[in-house]
Structure formats: C-alpha cells, structure tokens
Amino acid sequence: MELRHLRYFIAVAEEGSLTLAAERRLHTAQPSLSRQIRDLELEVGAQLLIRNSRGIELTPAGRAFLDHARLALAQVEVAGEAARRAAQVAKPSFVLGFLTGHEVTWLPEALRILRDDQSNIEVIVHSQLSPDLARGLLQGKLDVAFLRREDQVPGLAFKFLAKEPLVVLLPSDHRLAKHDAIRPQDIPRETFISVPKTTSPALRAVIDDYAARTGIDLTPDQEVDNISMAISMIVSTRGLALLPLYARNLLPPSVVSRPLQGEAPMIDLVIGYNRANTSSLLKVFLSKVDDLIARGSGSIS
Structure with a gap:
C-alpha cells in the first residue's frame, strides 16, 4: 500500500465523487483514479466505496478506513515537518494558528506567555478557518491553534478556552x-x-x-x-x-x-494541539493555559 493510495481514497471520500476528486484535488484522469481505488480495495480486502447515481458513498469498512487513513497521512506530515525543523539551524520557533479575528484578543496574551520563558523565540502566526487549522495541526504545520472543537479528527486534543x-x-x-x-x-x-x-x-x-x-x-x-x-x-x-x-x-x-x-x-473556543507533538515549547504553553484564560477573558466582554 502506497501513500498515494491513501491520498486518492481520502480525496474521493471527501469530494463524494470520482470525477470531482480527479479534477479538483488530484489533477488526474478518472479512469486512472478508479484503478487506484480498486487496487487499494484489493489490498485492504474489503469494499470501501459504493458507486451509485448520487456519486460515491462510504461503506462501513470505508468509514473505518477513512479515519485511519487520515491519521496515517497526518503522521507522515508530522514526521516530515519535524525533520525539516530539525535540519534548520535557527532559533526556536512556535507556530500559532487563529480562527480569523480571534488573534485580536488572544495573540498578545499568547506572546506574553511564550516570551516570559524564552525571549529568543520566533513566533509564526496563521489566520484560517477552523477546519483548516485542524488540518494544520494534524500535518505538523501548527503547534497550537485557537479554533472550534472539530469532531472526527483523530490525533488532536482540545482544551476549553x-x-x-x-x-x-x-x-x-x-x-x-x-x-x-x-x-x-x-x-x-x-x-x-x-x-x-x-x-x-x-x-x-x-x-x-x-x-x-x-x-x-x-x-x-x-x-x-x-x-x-x-x-x-x-x-x-x-x-x-x-x-x-x-x-x-x-x-x-x-x-x-x-x-x-x-x-x-x-x-466554544478551544485550544487544539497534536498529541504527537513533543515540542518543549508546547508543553510550557499548555502548562500555562489557565493563566492565558485569566489574562484573555477580560478582553472578551
């Protein structure tokens, strides 16, 4: 089983259509995509997708496989991101993600907490939609995100904010x-x-x-x-x-x-992070969430 098989399967499952997945996400021909899905089903030993007049539906086996496929790809992304960071000789970095607009309230407090312990830290900030932030956490592109509690995202943990x-x-x-x-x-x-x-x-x-x-x-x-x-x-x-x-x-x-x-x-607004993230800065940040809430809550009302 190759990673591309997982990517193809996830794209088809999310688009609900072989045609849309081939054109929008994968930029490949539909017959080729159909062959790749059949190869994956043969290797898994179960039918993952049902093709009908409405498009594509997941079988029970397909729904179970989808969560694990997403997690497997996310772990690969985390490993790659960790390797890229390790290869860089630079000052420590910490990547924050915000549901667009929330950085007005929470970014100053998050920066204060991070720099209380380490002033020589590079803080990178992203502003995105909540599902995009969840994907960024899964892929190891974000250390912490201020977002909504996203369901069915294996590998993430959330702290109420x-x-x-x-x-x-x-x-x-x-x-x-x-x-x-x-x-x-x-x-x-x-x-x-x-x-x-x-x-x-x-x-x-x-x-x-x-x-x-x-x-x-x-x-x-x-x-x-x-x-x-x-x-x-x-x-x-x-x-x-x-x-x-x-x-x-x-x-x-x-x-x-x-x-x-x-x-x-x-x-609810929550703080999300990847359970597989071993960053020491993340541990420090999470240990001070209560302080963050106390500092930031006065700015909400």
Whole structure:
C-alpha cells in the first residue's frame, strides 16, 4: 500500500465523487483514479466505496478506513515537518494558528506567555478557518491553534478556552439597529446570511440548534466563508447574520452588532494541539493555559 493510495481514497471520500476528486484535488484522469481505488480495495480486502447515481458513498469498512487513513497521512506530515525543523539551524520557533479575528484578543496574551520563558523565540502566526487549522495541526504545520472543537479528527486534543454568545450583525442604519436587543422572531423576516456546514461546521450546528430551540426558520439566503465576506454581504443585501461576539472587533462603521433577546446561543473556543507533538515549547504553553484564560477573558466582554 502506497501513500498515494491513501491520498486518492481520502480525496474521493471527501469530494463524494470520482470525477470531482480527479479534477479538483488530484489533477488526474478518472479512469486512472478508479484503478487506484480498486487496487487499494484489493489490498485492504474489503469494499470501501459504493458507486451509485448520487456519486460515491462510504461503506462501513470505508468509514473505518477513512479515519485511519487520515491519521496515517497526518503522521507522515508530522514526521516530515519535524525533520525539516530539525535540519534548520535557527532559533526556536512556535507556530500559532487563529480562527480569523480571534488573534485580536488572544495573540498578545499568547506572546506574553511564550516570551516570559524564552525571549529568543520566533513566533509564526496563521489566520484560517477552523477546519483548516485542524488540518494544520494534524500535518505538523501548527503547534497550537485557537479554533472550534472539530469532531472526527483523530490525533488532536482540545482544551476549553472560553464560551462566546452569538450576536446579530446588521447595517448600522437598519431599522432593527435602533433596538438594544433583537427578538429572534424578527430575524426570519430579513435576508439571513449564514455560514456553510463545510467550512464552519461547529458554528452552523449552533445556529441550526438555536433555530430549532426557538422555533424560527433560519434557512440561509446567502452563505459566506468568513467575516469579511459576511460584512460585505450584510452591507450589499442589508441582511442580518448571527456570528460569535468576537466578530465585532472587525466591524466597519457601516455594520453594528446587537445582542439577542433571551438566552443567546453559545459557541466554544478551544485550544487544539497534536498529541504527537513533543515540542518543549508546547508543553510550557499548555502548562500555562489557565493563566492565558485569566489574562484573555477580560478582553472578551
């Protein structure tokens, strides 16, 4: 079994289509990809994929194999990253990842903690979507990430950091902006801007759960991948969005935030790291998470 077989299988499983996996991810011909998948199934000794009119579905064996295949590739990436770092003669480095926007609150405190122990340290910062941060941790490209708790990511560990309420974002001159708080039942009457399940699964789950709990329809009229796109869409459509409280750190004057009336939906922010990461700096950082929470929590409210 070769690593390329694992990569091909994961691409097909995630795209749900041999054609899309071949064209978008692997840049290869579909017949060749089909042969590679058949070779993998023969070597594994079980059918991993079912091909039907809707595309590709994983068999029970395929679902079990997928988690292990992802972990195997992640371990290879970690090994390669560790080797590259070891080959570099440079000062110690520590790579931090942030769910875009959270660096405003948490980066200064994270830097203070890291440099309390070692001033001669190179800190590298990435800002990405939560699923991308999880992949970066698995691949050994990040030491620590401030992200959502991503399910079904073997090899990662999470430490709870904070809970954030969701707030309503809307144009500053919108009629509802005059209110101190927004009634849930007012939201479905407006253009509703939300996030896709593919790029923000944790946030979308919280929004959908809130809709079910309050009995309102929050079917998105538009979906956006990040806060910048959300702001642009709010301004252009004069719509409303539900986003975590930290989003207000990034708002222009044309967009404001308002709390929800009643019990607001909450979403967790966690610190994630790879269990296989043996960095001494990571151990120091994790030992001071409580201090980080105490320092950073005052900046959230």
